Amino acid sequence: MAESLQDWAVGALQALAHDTRLSVFRMLVQAGAKGLMAGEIAQKLAVPPSTMSHHLASLERAGLAASERESRVIRYRADYGGMRRLLAFLMEDCCQGDPLVCADILEIAACGR
Amino acid sequence: MAESLQDWAVGALQALAHDTRLSVFRMLVQAGAKGLMAGEIAQKLAVPPSTMSHHLASLERAGLAASERESRVIRYRADYGGMRRLLAFLMEDCCQGDPLVCADILEIAACGR
DNA sequence: TCTATATTTCGATATTTCTCGAATTATAGA
DNA sequence: TCTATAATTCGAGAAATATCGAAATATAGA
Numbered sequence: 001m002a003e004s005l006q007d008w009a010v011g012a013l014q015a016l017a018h019d020t021r022l023s024v025f026r027m028l029v030q031a032g033a034k035g036l037m038a039g040e041i042a043q044k045l046a047v048p049p050s051t052m053s054h055h056l057a058s059l060e061r062a063g064l065a066a067s068e069r070e071s072r073v074i075r076y077r078a079d080y081g082g083m084r085r086l087l088a089f090l091m092e093d094c095c096q097g098d099p100l101v102c103a104d105i106l107e108i109a110a111c112g113r
Numbered sequence: 114m115a116e117s118l119q120d121w122a123v124g125a126l127q128a129l130a131h132d133t134r135l136s137v138f139r140m141l142v143q144a145g146a147k148g149l150m151a152g153e154i155a156q157k158l159a160v161p162p163s164t165m166s167h168h169l170a171s172l173e174r175a176g177l178a179a180s181e182r183e184s185r186v187i188r189y190r191a192d193y194g195g196m197r198r199l200l201a202f203l204m205e206d207c208c209q210g211d212p213l214v215c216a217d218i219l220e221i222a223a224c225g226r
Numbered sequence: 227t228c229t230a231t232a233t234t235t236c237g238a239t240a241t242t243t244c245t246c247g248a249a250t251t252a253t254a255g256a
Numbered sequence: 257t258c259t260a261t262a263a264t265t266c267g268a269g270a271a272a273t274a275t276c277g278a279a280a281t282a283t284a285g286a
Contacts, residue, residue, distance in 0.1 A: 006135065013130035016203075018274085019123050025203075032208035038233060048276055053234050055274095072232050072283050080208065087200060090129075090138075095145035095193065131244085151263060161246055166264050168244095185253050185262050 008063065009089045012082060015062035020047055021055045028065055028078035035077035038067075121176065122202045125195060128175035133160055134168045141178055141191035148190035151180075 016022050024041055042052035056076055059065040063082035068075050129135050137154055155165035169189055172178035176195035181188050 006132070010130060010132050010135055013126050013135065014273095017123060017126035017130040019119070020274095022119065022123055022126065026205070029204075029208060030206045032211055039231095042233095049233065050235080050276055050278090051274080054276095057234085069233095069282085074233065078208070083203070087203070090196070090200070091142070092139065093143045095142060095191070098145055127243095152261095155263095162263065163246055163248090163265080164244080167246095170264085182252085182263095187263060 005085075005089060009086055012062045012064055012086045015058045015064055018055070018058075020045060020052075021059055024052075024055060024076075025059060025064060025078065028059075028076060029080075029083070031078070033077065035075045038074045038076060041076065118198075118202060122199055125175045125177055125199045128171045128177055131168070131171075133158060133165075134172055137165075137168060137189075138172060138177060138191065141172075141189060142193075142196070144191070146190065148188045151187045151189060154189065 016025055023045055027036060027041065027044070038052065038056060039049065041056070042049050045052070047055070056065065056067070060067055060076075063085075064079050065076050065082075066079050068077075129138055136158055140149060140154065140157070151165065151169060152162065154169070155162050158165070160168070169178065169180070173180055173189075177192050177199075178189050178195075179192050181190075
């Protein structure tokens with residue numbers, strides 16, 4: 001317990017700050033609700049299963065992904081709540097509300113459209 | 114050269130994935146256009162000058178901060194362009210545009226208001 | 227129960243990052 | 257030019273992370 005939001009955010013950023021994990025996270029974000037199976041992810045990125053397992057566990061511990069067993073397969077999904085918390089934390093009190101400085105950051109939130 | 118956007122994003126996330134640097138970045142984001150002086154930052158966070166200098170250099174190399182000398186002082190500012198690029202990269206093709214899944218991420222982009 | 231498949235956990239090495247005092251560089255003022 | 261101040265770069269030991277094969281666990285089907 002006793003973990004501040006800042007501590008959590010550092011953990012989340014640490015999880016994303018790795019080539020393989022960032023690719024995995026983006027794959028999951030783009031996959032949406034149906035997610036992806038662990039083996040599928042490992043194969044697509046050509047990473048050994050045990051290595052990928054560590055990376056997936058990192059993302060899950062960080063609150064950026066969630067897993068669910070489906071018989072022999074484990075399905076991973078992006079945790080959009082965690083993603084939202086992280087982005088919100090980074091943008092908190094952004095540049096004192098000066099639209100000249102950071103207003104265009106709004107546009108990126110069009111969420112893929 | 115030959116650095117992909119993904120490689121850049123990993124570097125930016127790495128820069129943010131540290132307690133001190135994340136605090137610095139948020140201070141800069143909140144400070145807006147007037148920025149903060151290197152010494153001021155080091156003092157506020159109670160970190161030795163040489164250590165802080167490394168952290169500031171990391172943020173600058175990552176494209177998340179910019180520095181400018183003003184006589185004997187060096188002023189650091191958040192690089193909102195880098196911030197925007199990073200957030201955009203994370204949200205690209207977010208959950209295939211399904212508003213049920215990630216629409217509320219829009220709200221956080223109110224940029225502190 | 228026996229076998230095959232999917233995934234994770236263990237363990238040990240290799241690599242990278244963090245930290246901060248000491249030395250260095252840059253600027254301003256007397 | 258001499259001194260004081262602000263900040264950076266150097267250097268090296270300490271600490272944290274990454275990697276992946278081997279072993280272990282969980283599930284399904286024969």
